[in-house]
Amino acid sequence: MAVEELSHVAAARRIQRLTSHISPTLTSPQQLQTETCSSRSKKLVVNGEALSLYMKGKHRDIQEKVHEFFNSRPDLQTPLEISKDDHRELCMRQLYALVREAGIRPFRYVADDPAKYFAIMEAVGSVDMSFGIKMGVQYSLWGGSVINLGTKKHRDKYFDGIDNLDYLGCFAMTELHHGSNVQGLQTTATFDLITDEFIINTPNDGAIKWWIGNAAVHGKFATVFARLILPTHDTKGVSDMGVHAFIVPIRDMKTHQTLPGVEIQDCGQKVGLNGVDNGALRFRSVRIPRDNLLNRFGDVSRDGKYTSTLPTINKRFGATLGELVGGRVALAYSSVGVLKVSATIAIRYSLLRQQFGPLNQPEVSILDYQSQQHKLMPMLASTYAYHYASVYLVEKYSEMKKTNDEQLVADVHALSAGLKSYITSYTAKALSVCREACGGHGYAAVNRFGGLRNDHDIFQTFEGDNTVLLQQVRNLPPCLDNE
Incomplete structure (x- = not known):
C-alpha cells in the first residue's frame, strides 16, 4: 500500500474516533448517559453556623x-x-x-x-x-x-x-552565612575551667546572628546556638562537641542597656512583618555561667567533663532540632489561617460584585462566571483540605510531646517538613490569585491582600527554606502510618 493511501486510512480512522467521542453510541443500558445541568432553583442548603463551629x-x-x-x-x-x-x-x-x-x-x-x-x-x-x-x-x-x-x-x-513577659527573649540560631545549615554554625561557646563559665564568641562577620526577632528593641535574653568547645589535654588542646543552646543575657533587666560584649544592630525595614524588631547579635567574649547551658541532651560538669545519653554529635544534634519541630507545625497551621482569611475576602467580594449580564437584564454576580469559579472554588476546596491536614499534624505533634515515641517523632518530622513547605507555597500563590480575582478593588490596601501577601511571604523561608525541606522529605525513609 502506498504511503499516500496509508495516510488517508490513518486520517479516516482519527475522524471516526473523534466522531464517536462527539456522538457516542450506547451499546448497553448500563452505560453512563448525559444529564441536563441542574437548574439554578436547586440550591444546596448548608448550615453555615454549624459548619463554622465544627471548623x-x-x-x-x-x-x-x-x-x-x-x-x-x-x-x-x-x-x-x-x-x-x-x-x-x-x-x-x-x-x-x-x-x-x-x-x-x-x-x-x-x-x-x-x-x-x-x-x-x-x-x-x-x-x-x-x-x-x-x-x-x-x-x-x-x-x-x-x-x-x-x-x-x-x-x-x-x-x-x-x-508574664518580664523575660522577653530571642532565638539566636540563624547566622549571616548559615541559615538552614545549622550544623555549619560558627559561633562558639568555650568552657573556662578556671571560672566555671562559657565564653560566647562571634569569630567572624559571617557568624553574626542575623534576623533575630525581638533583638533590635525589646529582648533581654537570647537562646544562642553555638559550638560547644571543651579544653583537652591532648595535642589538639580543644574538643568540638557540636552545636548546643545557651541562655545569654543581652540587656540589663533594669536599665535595658546592652550588656558588655554584646553588640546589637537593627536589621531595618523589611518586605513585611515590620512590627517584629529583627536584629543582629555579635558576641565578643561574653561570659555566662555554666548553668546557662540548656543541658537536656548534653552537659558539662564543674571539672569540664562532657556527658550525654546520646552517643554521637549527630544524634544529639538530631534530638535538639527534633524538639524545635513545633515551629514548622505552627507555620503550616498559621499559613492555613492566612489562606482562610484571603479566600473568604475574595469569595465574599465575588458574591457581591456584579458585572455584565444578558442584554437589558440586571448584571450578575462575578462568582457566577466560570473563570471566577475556576480561580476560587478549587482554592476553597484546598483550604478545607489543608485545614484538616494541619489539624491532623497538630494532633500528631501533641501526641508526640506526650509520649516521646521515636516512630512518632520521625512521622512528625517528615509530615511537618512536607506540609510546611507545601501549604506555605500554595498560600503564597493563592494570595496573588485572590488579589487578581477582586480586580482593581483588590489592590486597595484596606482589602488586606497586599499586607497579607507581604507578611506571609517569609513563611516560605521561616523554619527552613521550602526547597531544603522538600529535599529532607525526599531523603527521609518511609515512616508515616496509614491513617
Whole structure:
C-alpha cells in the first residue's frame, strides 16, 4: 500500500474516533448517559453556623475570646499606614494586652496543650501577623527552647518570667552565612575551667546572628546556638562537641542597656512583618555561667567533663532540632489561617460584585462566571483540605510531646517538613490569585491582600527554606502510618 493511501486510512480512522467521542453510541443500558445541568432553583442548603463551629474545633472559645477582646480595643488595631518603629511598639502593646489585660497566657499551653496554643496563635495572627510572629518568638522559640532543651532548673528559673513577659527573649540560631545549615554554625561557646563559665564568641562577620526577632528593641535574653568547645589535654588542646543552646543575657533587666560584649544592630525595614524588631547579635567574649547551658541532651560538669545519653554529635544534634519541630507545625497551621482569611475576602467580594449580564437584564454576580469559579472554588476546596491536614499534624505533634515515641517523632518530622513547605507555597500563590480575582478593588490596601501577601511571604523561608525541606522529605525513609 502506498504511503499516500496509508495516510488517508490513518486520517479516516482519527475522524471516526473523534466522531464517536462527539456522538457516542450506547451499546448497553448500563452505560453512563448525559444529564441536563441542574437548574439554578436547586440550591444546596448548608448550615453555615454549624459548619463554622465544627471548623473552629474544640478551642473556638479561646479564639473568640481573642477576637472579642481586640475588636473592643480600637487602640490596639493596626492602622494601614504606620511607621516601622510605631508598628513595633504597637505589637509589643498588643502582646502585653493579650497577656496582662485579656488574661490569656499562651506559654502555659506550649508544652502541655499545643493544639490550644496554635489556636491562640491563629487568632492573634488574624489581628496582625506581626503580632502573631512576635508572640511566636517569645513563646514558641525563646520560651520553647528553654523548656524543651533545658532541664528542671531552667524551667524553675525562667518559666514565670517568660510567661508574664518580664523575660522577653530571642532565638539566636540563624547566622549571616548559615541559615538552614545549622550544623555549619560558627559561633562558639568555650568552657573556662578556671571560672566555671562559657565564653560566647562571634569569630567572624559571617557568624553574626542575623534576623533575630525581638533583638533590635525589646529582648533581654537570647537562646544562642553555638559550638560547644571543651579544653583537652591532648595535642589538639580543644574538643568540638557540636552545636548546643545557651541562655545569654543581652540587656540589663533594669536599665535595658546592652550588656558588655554584646553588640546589637537593627536589621531595618523589611518586605513585611515590620512590627517584629529583627536584629543582629555579635558576641565578643561574653561570659555566662555554666548553668546557662540548656543541658537536656548534653552537659558539662564543674571539672569540664562532657556527658550525654546520646552517643554521637549527630544524634544529639538530631534530638535538639527534633524538639524545635513545633515551629514548622505552627507555620503550616498559621499559613492555613492566612489562606482562610484571603479566600473568604475574595469569595465574599465575588458574591457581591456584579458585572455584565444578558442584554437589558440586571448584571450578575462575578462568582457566577466560570473563570471566577475556576480561580476560587478549587482554592476553597484546598483550604478545607489543608485545614484538616494541619489539624491532623497538630494532633500528631501533641501526641508526640506526650509520649516521646521515636516512630512518632520521625512521622512528625517528615509530615511537618512536607506540609510546611507545601501549604506555605500554595498560600503564597493563592494570595496573588485572590488579589487578581477582586480586580482593581483588590489592590486597595484596606482589602488586606497586599499586607497579607507581604507578611506571609517569609513563611516560605521561616523554619527552613521550602526547597531544603522538600529535599529532607525526599531523603527521609518511609515512616508515616496509614491513617
